[in-house]
Amino acid sequence: MNPRTQITIDPDMQRRAHAKAAALGISFAEYVRRLLAEDLGEAKRKVDVSLVFDLVDEGPETNIARDKDKMVGEAVWKEHRRKTSGKRSERVRTKVGR
16 A cells, blocks of 8 residues: 655645646546656556556447457458548559560
């Protein structure tokens, strides 16, 4: 368990720090921890694995372990269609000498 620390901050600085943390989508405490870690050059804390896997909370649920081949195939196909849409494929005709 981490020990608690109490600090005194100028009210304007505290208001701005809370606003910055909110803009980053993190708590004030996490904002202060990140600033300290960056300034002290300490190793980053072990990241919770849910941060890697809980990236999207909208759309249908997926099962990557089961459907990865299908999902990769669909993504590659969409990228191919995006790159080739609107472009006419032209065949190069050459004469065959006999």
